[in-house]
Every structure is written in C-alpha cells, then in structure tokens.
Amino acid sequence: LKLSRRPSSWRLAIAVHAALGARWAALSLLALWKSGTLIVTFLVSGQLCAWSLLVVLVDVAAFFGLAEVPGWRSAVGGSAVAAIGVVLVAAILLRSPVIGQHLAAGTLILGALVCGLAFCCARQTRHLKLYYAWAITESLLGIIVAYVMQLAASYLLADEHRRIDPNMKFLYGAFQVLLVLTWISAVVQVFIVCLFSRHRRPVEELVTFEEGSRAQELLATAGQESIPSAPDTRAAPPVRPWTWRGLVAGIAIMLYMAWLLVGVVGFLFLTASMPGDEISELSQAHCIGCFCRPRYPSNITVTRNVKYGEASDPHAGGRKQLFMDHYRAAAMNASAAPVVVLIHGGAFSGGDKETSLLEEEGMELAKHGFMVFSIDYRLEVSKHQLPQNGAVRDAVFDAKAAVRFVVKHAAEFRVDINRIAAFGSSAGAITAASINFQRQEGDSGNEGYPSNITAAVGISGCFWPWWASSRPSTPITPWFDVHGDHDYIVPPFLPTATYYYLRYLGLPSADNRLVVVPGGKHRPWKMPVGGRGEAPRDTLRPHLLAFLVRTMKLQKQPCS
Numbered sequence: 001l002k003l004s005r006r007p008s009s010w011r012l013a014i015a016v017h018a019a020l021g022a023r024w025a026a027l028s029l030l031a032l033w034k035s036g037t038l039i040v041t042f043l044v045s046g047q048l049c050a051w052s053l054l055v056v057l058v059d060v061a062a063f064f065g066l067a068e069v070p071g072w073r074s075a076v077g078g079s080a081v082a083a084i085g086v087v088l089v090a091a092i093l094l095r096s097p098v099i100g101q102h103l104a105a106g107t108l109i110l111g112a113l114v115c116g117l118a119f120c121c122a123r124q125t126r127h128l129k130l131y132y133a134w135a136i137t138e139s140l141l142g143i144i145v146a147y148v149m150q151l152a153a154s155y156l157l158a159d160e161h162r163r164i165d166p167n168m169k170f171l172y173g174a175f176q177v178l179l180v181l182t183w184i185s186a187v188v189q190v191f192i193v194c195l196f197s198r199h200r201r202p203v204e205e206l207v208t209f210e211e212g213s214r215a216q217e218l219l220a221t222a223g224q225e226s227i228p229s230a231p232d233t234r235a236a237p238p239v240r241p242w243t244w245r246g247l248v249a250g251i252a253i254m255l256y257m258a259w260l261l262v263g264v265v266g267f268l269f270l271t272a273s274m275p276g277d278e279i280s281e282l283s284q285a286h287c288i289g290c291f292c293r294p295r296y297p298s299n300i301t302v303t304r305n306v307k308y309g310e311a312s313d314p315h316a317g318g319r320k321q322l323f324m325d326h327y328r329a330a331a332m333n334a335s336a337a338p339v340v341v342l343i344h345g346g347a348f349s350g351g352d353k354e355t356s357l358l359e360e361e362g363m364e365l366a367k368h369g370f371m372v373f374s375i376d377y378r379l380e381v382s383k384h385q386l387p388q389n390g391a392v393r394d395a396v397f398d399a400k401a402a403v404r405f406v407v408k409h410a411a412e413f414r415v416d417i418n419r420i421a422a423f424g425s426s427a428g429a430i431t432a433a434s435i436n437f438q439r440q441e442g443d444s445g446n447e448g449y450p451s452n453i454t455a456a457v458g459i460s461g462c463f464w465p466w467w468a469s470s471r472p473s474t475p476i477t478p479w480f481d482v483h484g485d486h487d488y489i490v491p492p493f494l495p496t497a498t499y500y501y502l503r504y505l506g507l508p509s510a511d512n513r514l515v516v517v518p519g520g521k522h523r524p525w526k527m528p529v530g531g532r533g534e535a536p537r538d539t540l541r542p543h544l545l546a547f548l549v550r551t552m553k554l555q556k557q558p559c560s
Contacts, residue, residue, distance in 0.1 A: 010195045013188055014059050020185040021055030022256065023178055024048040028263055030174055037504040039270065040497045044465070046267020053260040055138070062131050135193050139186035146182040150175045155386040157466065165389050168466065274485055274492055275499050276514030285542035290559035291338070291549050292542075294367040296329030302362075306373075308405035309445025311398060313378050320378055322398055322444060324405075325353050326413075327362040327372035336416035338552050340365050341402055341453070342374035345426025345460075345523070347489075348391040349380050357425055357459075357525065365423075368545060369559075371415045375402045377431075387427065392464050395431045397442025400451035403435075407449045419552045421455040425523055426490065429461020429481065433498065436477045437467050453477060455551040457544060460487055460523045462494035463501065476502060478511035478551040482540055484520025492516075511551060515540060 028045035035041060042049070153175040157168035164172045303326040313320035328337075342358045344351040353374040362372045377398035380391035399422065407417045422432035433456045441451060458481040479502055483495045499514045517524040517536050525537045549555060 010192065011063070013192045013195065014063050017185060017188045017192065018056055018059040020181055020188065021052045021059070023052075023181040023185070024055075025052040025256075025260055025263070027174070027178065028259075030171070034171075035501060035504075037501060038266070039500040039504065042263050042266030043270045043493060043497050043500065046263045046270070049260045049263030050267070053257075053264055056257070056260070058131075058134055058138075132193055135189045139189045142182045143179075143186060146175075146179040150179045152386055155388060158388040158390060162388070165393075168389060171466070270496070270500075271493065274483070274496055274514070274516045276516055278516050278518060279536055279539055280518070282515070282539065282543060285546040287542060287546035287549055289549050289555040289557060291369050291554050291557070292545055294364075295369055295559065296331055296367050299330045300327060300363050300366045301330050302327050308375065309398070309401040311378060311394070311401070311442065311444040322376060322378075322401065323353070324373045324375040324402060325362070327366040327374065329366050329369065332369060334369065335414055336419075337369060337371045337414060338419040338548075338554060338557075339371045339373065339406055339413075339415045339421070340548070341399065341406070341420065341422045341432075342372060343377070343395075343399055343422060343424035343428030343431050344374070345424065345428045346379070348387040348395060348427045351379075351427070352376055355425075357523070361423065364541065370548075371413060373402060373406060375399065389464075389466055392427075392430065392434065393438065394442070395427065396434055396438045397440070398444045399431050399435055400438070400441055401444030401446055403451045403453060404441075404446035404449040407451075408446050417450070418454070419554070420453050421457060421548055421552060422453045423457040424461060425459040425525070426461065429458025430464055430490070432456040432458055433461055433477075433479055433481070434464040434467060437463065455548060456480070457547070458482070459525050460484065460490050462490060463498040465494065465497065476505050476507045476511075478507070478547070480513040480515075480544060480547045482515045482517065482524065482536065484517045484522065484524040486519060487522045487524075489522040513547060515543070 025048060027048050028041055031045045032038065032041040153172050154164070157164050157172050305323045306326055307321055308324050309322045310319045311322065312318070342353070342362055344353055344355045344358055346352075353376045358374050362374050365372050375398065378391075378394045380388055380394075403420055403422075406413060406415060406420065410417045422435055424430070424432040432453075435451070435453055435456065441447065455478045458479075460483055461481050463479075479498070481495050481498070483490070483492060485492050495514055499512060502512050503509070520536065525540075526535050528535055
C-alpha cells in the first residue's frame with residue numbers, strides 16, 4: 001500500500017504560488033525604503049506580512065499534508081500549521097486600520113460560504129475541500145484588496161490635473177505590479193485546484209506482483225487477515241549533498257520567514273495601544289511666562305480677508321486669490337509678538353477660514369498675546385474622501401506663502417519672524433505637520449522670504465505619509481497632536497506612524513507629543529467624550545499653550 005504521488009507539475013505550481021505570496025511582503029520593503037525605519041514599516045505594512053505568512057503556511061500544509069507525506073500525522077500537522085496561520089491573520093485583520101473589523105467579518109463570511117459550497121459540491125477528501133475553499137477565498141480577496149489599493153493609489157498619488165505625480169510614479173507602478181501578480185496568483189491557484197481534481201486517486205492502490213511462484217504464495221495466504229506486500233527491492237535513493245545553490249536558497253527562505261514573523265509580531269505589538277499620553281493621565285500643565293494666561297480677555301479685533309497671495313488653480317480656470325483673517329488684541333503693543341497660523345480642515349476639498357473651531361481658537365490665542373492669522377488655501381474638486389497628493393502639496397505651498405507674507409510684513413504686523421507656529425485641524429493639521437518637509441516653495445506669492453515654522457499643532461492630524469522619504473532642511477519641527485482612538489477619517493495608525501517617524505528622525509520626546517482621547521472620534525475637541533463632563537479642549541488648552549511657550553522660547557519674553 002502506498003500514497004499516490006502528485007505529478008511534478010503540482011509541486012511546481014504550489015511552489016510558484018508560495019513565491020507569489022511574497023508580493024504582499026514586498027510592499028513592506030517598499031515602506032522601509034520610503035521611511036527608513038522598521039517601526040513605521042511594520043506599523044503600516046505588518047498586516048501584509050501576515051498575508052504572505054499565511055500563504056506560505058497553507059501551501060506548506062497542503063504540500064506535506066495532502067501530497068507527499070502519508071499518514072494521519074502529516075494531515076493533522078498540515079491542518080495545525082494552516083490553523084495557526086488563520087488565527088494570526090484573523091488577529092491582524094481585527095487590528096488593521098480603518099476597516100479592520102469589517103474586513104475580518106467579510107473574510108470570515110466569504111470563507112464560510114465558499115467552504116460550504118466546496119463541501120457540498122466537491123467529491124474529494126475533507127482536507128481537499130478545505131483547500132479548495134481556501135484557494136477560492138484567498139484568490140477573490142486578494143484581487144479585491146489589490147484592486148482597491150491600486151484605485152486608492154490612483155487618487156492619493158495624483159496631482160492637481162488628476163495625473164500621477166511624476167515623483168510618485170514608481171510607487172504607483174508598484175501597486176500596478178501587485179495587481180498583476182495577484183491575478184497571476186489566482187490563475188496558478190485555479191491550476192492547482194484543477195490538478196487536484198484531475199489527478200486525485202484513492203489513497204490505497206492495488207499492488208501487482210510477479211506471476212508464478214509469488215502468485216501461489218499469495219493464494220496460499222488468502223485466508224490470513226491481511227495480504228503481505230511485496231518486498232521492496234529498490235535501493236534507497238542516494239542522499240544529495242548540499243550545493244551552493246541549495247545553501248543560498250535555504251538562507252534566503254529563512255531570512256524571508258524571519259522577516260514575515262518579525263513584521264507580524266511587530267504589527268501586533270505596535271497596534272496594541274497608541275503611543276503618547278491619554279488625556280486622563282495628563283498632569284497639570286507646566287507653563288511659565290506671560291503667554292500662559294489671557295492678558296487681553298476682551299476687545300479682540302479681527303481684520304477679514306487680507307490678501308496674502310495668489311496661485312494657479314486648474315479647477316477655478318485661472319489664478320485663485322488667497323486671503324487670511326488677522327486676529328489681535330487691540331490693547332497689545334508688543335513690538336515682536338509670536339505668530340500662530342491657523343489652517344482649517346475639510347479633507348482638502350472643503351471648509352474655510354471662518355470655521356467655528358478656528359475662530360474660537362483664534363480668539364483664545366489672541367487673548368494670550370499671540371498674533372493669529374487664519375488662512376484659506378486652494379481646494380480640490382473631488383467626489384472622493386481620499387485627498388490627492390497634489391491637493392496636499394498645494395495646501396502646503398499656500399501655507400508657506402502665508403508664512404512668507406507675515407515675514408515680509410513683519411514690521412507692519414509687529415511680529416517676531418523667528419517665532420511662527422502652525423495650528424490646524426484634520427486636513428489643516430496634516431498641512432501644518434508637513435510644512436517643513438516640503439522643500440519646494442511653490443508659486444503662491446511672496447518669494448524670497450523664509451517659510452519655515454518653529455512648531456506644529458494639530459487636532460486629528462499627521463504627517464503626509466507619501467513624503468516620508470523627504471528630510472526637512474531645517475531642524476525637525478516640534479509636533480503636538482490631539483487624536484481620538486476611534487477616528488475613522490484620519491485613522492490612529494497615521495499619527496502613531498508620525499510619532500515613531502519623528503522619533504526616528506531625532507525629535508526629543510518633549511517636542512514629540514501625541515495626546516490620545518479614548519473613545520474620541522474625528523476632531524475630539526469641543527464635545528465631551530466617554531462620559532467626561534468637560535470638553536477635551538478645556539483640559540488640553542493649557543497643555544497646548546505650555547507646548548507653544550516652551551518650543552517658541554517665550555518663557556522670558558517681556559509682557560506688553
């Protein structure tokens with residue numbers, strides 16, 4: 001009795017499919033190349049390492065459990081390996097950003113439906129039915145995910161003309177290659193299933209023996225409980241020595257598996273909780289100086305629609321004029337006041353400088369002695385929630401032009417050009433955090449003046465991740481962000497990645513602040529969260545002021 005062997009084409013096909021599974025992990029190498037840090041790499045692509053790991057485990061389980069090694073131990077071992085992979089990926093899916101729980105539920109439902117269909121229709125062993133279900137589910141889910149990623153990249157990496165940004169064509173090409181390899185993987189998976197269906201034979205096969213005396217012995221023992229098998233007179237196959245090719249292949253496989261395991265473990269560890277400080281754990285803000293208290297509680301003047309520049313806007317059909325609102329205390333007579341530039345949110349496609357959140361914070365900062373400028377910027381016309389790379393770049397260009405305008409008219413506004421901070425919410429917070437990472441200045445006006453900022457404050461913001469390969473020409477900007485851990489618009493993994501990326505660039509912990517609002521959604525600032533009686537802003541304003549005073553070196557500035 002023996003286990004029937006699969007044809008060599010099956011072994012080749014399963015090896016090719018396992019190799020194609022590395023396409024997901026290849027994106028993690030791309031993330032490492034762009035960011036330069038393992039922490040950010042595993043945080044944003046650890047779930048892709050888990051997918052590649054699952055493909056390898058299931059293919060190994062199928063190879064040894066269904067094809068090559070006889071006996072129930074191999075089947076149980078193969079099932080155990082596959083089960084471990086499924087559990088790992090389920091844990092990864094639940095922690096994946098934005099749609100983790102929905103994706104996990106959809107995957108389980110799809111897998112259950114396909115598994116039921118396979119058990120009802122396929123006339124194979126139980127293990128083969130499970131493999132059929134896995135093959136169909138993995139192929140369909142892979143095609144859907146790869147297509148969604150390619151579609152998202154076509155929006156995120158586009159410029160203002162809705163063409164792929166020239167600096168992003170390599171990234172976009174990587175997502176296109178991923179989609180093509182996913183289709184190839186699905187075809188190989190179908191080929192494997194067809195081979196199983198065609199070549200599957202009973203495990204036990206009749207053994208033919210030599211005629212003559214051996215046949216007589218077989219008849220003589222017909223009354224026994226079992227028929228003895230023919231002696232195996234074949235010589236044992238020679239043990240092949242290791243070759244340099246085999247050694248290199250073995251080392252490469254071990255390194256590949258180690259990378260996948262480290263990526264999965266790193267992702268699970270990094271997503272267990274957000275870094276930074278929870279709002280309930282903040283101690284009393286330690287703020288020193290005149291700017292820590294509202295010195296001008298009343299009579300704040302607002303000058304509306306001060307033109308600070310203009311820029312080309314294809315959506316407007318020409319040049320778009322850019323305006324700002326100026327907030328200042330009427331009684332303030334400082335000769336060099338610190339500046340805060342406010343940037344509104346709206347997914348880079350909506351919003352304006354008269355948003356209530358900005359107006360309230362502008363008034364509050366002006367009461368503490370800051371010169372405040374709330375700006376408008378170019379918006380994209382998009383039906384999608386995903387911002388385009390060109391829209392983010394234009395917003396940063398316009399914000400830099402606003403900073404240059406303030407510097408240009410410093411004597412008129414009586415401001416200190418070395419103490420300028422940016423404060424934004426949502427899209428404005430992304431713009432504020434990304435200003436010093438954009439080395440180009442754009443054409444929004446006021447050329448020839450510096451545009452760097454000394455601090456960035458955000459509500460539900462992050463650094464624009466597609467610029468991770470850029471290094472700021474100035475010292476790393478101190479960053480303060482308030483984020484809800486239930487934010488589905490700017491998912492928590494983005495500020496987490498920003499926090500670790502800035503730490504990798506050398507930003508001290510005191511200047512790298514991420515405050516987490518448990519239960520908070522997008523822009524957790526004005527409304528009470530999680531049963532708290534007060535709004536988060538009531539707790540966070542003193543900490544925000546202390547951050548600005550320290551990073552802008554205002555502790556010893558004279559009171560005016």
